Amino acid sequence: MKIIEGGVCAVEGILAGGSRKGKYGLGILYTGKSTATAVFTSNNIKAEPLKLTMKNLKDGKLSAIIANSGNANCFTGPEGMEDAQRMVELAAEGLSIPEDRVAVASTGVIGRKMPMNIIEPLTQKVLGNLENSPRGSRRFAEAIMTTDTFPKEFAVEFKLEDGSTARIGGVAKGSGMIAPNMATMLSFITTDVKASPSQLKEALRTAVDETFNMLIVDGDESTNDMVILAATGKSGKIDDNFQEALNLTCKELAKMIAKDGEGATKYMEVKVLNAKSQKDAKRAARAVAGSTLVKTALFGADPNWGRIIAAIGYSGAAIKEEKISIILEGENRKIDLIRAGEIIASGDSEELKIARDLMKEDKIRIIIDLATGEYTAKAYGCDLTYDYVKINAEYTT
Numbered sequence: 495m496k497i498i499e500g501g502v503c504a505v506e507g508i509l510a511g512g513s514r515k516g517k518y519g520l521g522i523l524y525t526g527k528s529t530a531t532a533v534f535t536s537n538n539i540k541a542e543p544l545k546l547t548m549k550n551l552k553d554g555k556l557s558a559i560i561a562n563s564g565n566a567n568c569f570t571g572p573e574g575m576e577d578a579q580r581m582v583e584l585a586a587e588g589l590s591i592p593e594d595r596v597a598v599a600s601t602g603v604i605g606r607k608m609p610m611n612i613i614e615p616l617t618q619k620v621l622g623n624l625e626n627s628p629r630g631s632r633r634f635a636e637a638i639m640t641t642d643t644f645p646k647e648f649a650v651e652f653k654l655e656d657g658s659t660a661r662i663g664g665v666a667k668g669s670g671m672i673a674p675n676m677a678t679m680l681s682f683i684t685t686d687v688k689a690s691p692s693q694l695k696e697a698l699r700t701a702v703d704e705t706f707n708m709l710i711v712d713g714d715e716s717t718n719d720m721v722i723l724a725a726t727g728k729s730g731k732i733d734d735n736f737q738e739a740l741n742l743t744c745k746e747l748a749k750m751i752a753k754d755g756e757g758a759t760k761y762m763e764v765k766v767l768n769a770k771s772q773k774d775a776k777r778a779a780r781a782v783a784g785s786t787l788v789k790t791a792l793f794g795a796d797p798n799w800g801r802i803i804a805a806i807g808y809s810g811a812a813i814k815e816e817k818i819s820i821i822l823e824g825e826n827r828k829i830d831l832i833r834a835g836e837i838i839a840s841g842d843s844e845e846l847k848i849a850r851d852l853m854k855e856d857k858i859r860i861i862i863d864l865a866t867g868e869y870t871a872k873a874y875g876c877d878l879t880y881d882y883v884k885i886n887a888e889y890t891t
Contacts, residue, residue, distance in 0.1 A: 495739060501631030501647030504663035505684040507726055509624040512637025513616050517602075518564035518609060520616035521637035523682055524589055524624055528724040530556035531695040532597070533702050535719035541568035543578040543598040544718055550582070550594050554691025556724050557595035559682055560585040560617065563638045563667070567600040567608050568717045577608040584614060588621035599680050601640055601667060601718050635665040638680060641885060642667055646750040652739045658730035660687050662739050666747040668754075679706065679751055681721040683743060689725050689732035697737050698723045705744035708776065708873040709752055710784040752874040757881030760792050760856050764873045766811075767863045774811035774864070775871035781809035782860060782873070789878035792858060797822060797839060797849035799831040802860060817865035824855040834865070 502523060503510050512521035532551050534544055550556075560581050567574045578598050586593040600608075620637075624630060635645035649663035668679025689697070702721060723740075725732075753761045764783045769775035782788055785805040791798045799820055806813060816835035821828055829848045830838045839845040852858070 495650055495652040495742070498649045498651050498661070500628045500649045500663055501635060501665050502663040502682060502684045503626050503628060503631040504649035504651070505661050505686050505726060506728060507626065508663070508684050509626050510630040510634040511620045511624040512633040512635070513619050513623070514637055515612055515616055518612050518616070519562060519637035519639065520613060520620055521561045521634040522585060522617070522620045522624060523559040523634055525556055525558060525684060525724040526726055528556045528726050529554050529689060529691050529694060530722060530724040531691050531698050532720055532722045533698055535716060537715050537717050537719070539569065539717045541566055541600060541718040542570055542574035543567050543581070543600045544720060546575065546578045546582065547597040547599065547720065550597060551722075554694070555595055556597060556722070557591040558585050558589055559597045559599065559722060561599040561601070561638050561680065561682075562613055563640050564602040565600060565606055565608050566602045566604045566718050568604045570605065570607065574608065577610055580610065581613065581617070584617045588617070597722055599718065599720055601638060601680055604717060631663065631665060635667070638665070638667045640667065641756050643754055646747055646754070648743050648746045648750075650739050650743060652735055654687070654730040654735050655733045656730045660729040660736065660739070661685065662743050664743045664747050666751060668751040679716075679719060681706070681744075681747055683721065683723045683740070684726070685723070685736070685740075686726045686729040687732045687736050688727040688730065693732050694723050694725055697732065697740055700737060701740045701744040704741060705748040708779065708783075708871065709748045710780060710873060710875045748874055752876050755876035755882070756885045757879040757883075758876035759879055760858060760877040762789075762792055762875045762877065763859045764875070765859060765861050766871050767861065768867055769864045769869040769871070770812040770867035772869045772871065774867070775869040776873075777809040778806050778811040778862060778864065779871045779873035781805040782862065783875035786878060789875065792853065793877035793879050795850060795853040797831065797846065797853050799839065802862070803832075806862065811864065812866055813864055814866060819863040819865065821861040822849050822852055823859040823861060824852040825857060827852060
């Protein structure tokens with residue numbers, strides 16, 4: 495498996511482009527005659543474009559995605575649905591494809607009327623500049639950014655079991671309103687494998703459960719989340735090697751979102767080992783990664799392991815106090831905080847001094863051994879800073 499450039503355009507035949515005007519952006523992704531599947535937010539309030547995309551993807555066929563940033567087109571009623579439908583019409587007309595083969599996505603402020611006087615000219619501009627190139631993918635990724643500080647792209651080339659070479663490329667946006675069940679974000683993934691919609695659905699669900707659904711920035715869950723996977727069918731048949739490559743793609747995109755959390759200065763990975771069940775491993779990892787107190791301790795470089803213990807305790811995972819171990823790991827070193835229920839880092843201990851220094855690094859891993867079974871899980875997150883409050887206090891909602 496080899497990491498390559500190109501984002502969504504790493505896959506042959508995929509065209510992409512994007513443009514911005516002020517706080518608004520518009521991106522278009524052309525996938526040709528593709529099979530497709532998607533995972534959507536579990537929030538009971540769903541944005542109008544998401545509802546339309548759910549309808550259009552029911553038969554597992556896709557030719558294009560049109561996405562805008564700056565306005566969520568959520569809680570906008572019939573007029574909002576008309577605007578989402580108009581975006582679909584514009585893409586379909588410009589690409590000469592059926593309207594029911596177009597997915598539409600929006601991200602931004604909730605409850606505001608769509609600025610179609612800006613969206614329509616942007617759409618026409620982007621339709622005239624689609625390309626299969628790293629530049630096309632980058633322009634698309636930049637167009638869908640809101641409070642993101644950098645575009646998020648990843649692509650990989652790998653061998654299928656039949657010997658053919660295949661590719662997967664993806665882009666994502668997200669830095670705030672990030673919580674599991676779908677991790678709050680947009681992500682669009684392309685591949686050239688041959689697969690039925692049901693095969694793609696199973697593969698995407700598996701990947702999302704281990705990556706995007708284990709991502710927490712602030713605990714808020716959006717109304718617009720979606721991950722779409724489109725396959726052109728120009729390479730070999732879907733297999734376990736594809737699943738491995740898809741898992742990696744989703745994991746790397748999820749990590750980029752965690753690193754770009756609003757106002758974040760540190761990236762956090764929580765790894766739970768030897769849990770009684772897979773559900774317990776995920777519960778504990780999510781609880782720690784999502785704890786406001788753990789996040790603020792991370793920001794303050796405070797190795798307050800009591801907050802980690804508390805989060806494990808309320809996670810619902812089966813635990814035995816006398817068996818729990820917690821390790822703090824940085825780039826080139828690690829230190830025990832608790833070992834099999836025994837407190838190691840406390841008071842004036844050398845371990846606590848090392849832990850304090852280690853917490854100043856910008857990438858921290860918290861390793862938790864529950865010693866109650868054999869299951870493992872990872873969750874991804876970041877610190878919670880003054881800037882997070884500032885960004886969201888000033889962001890119009």
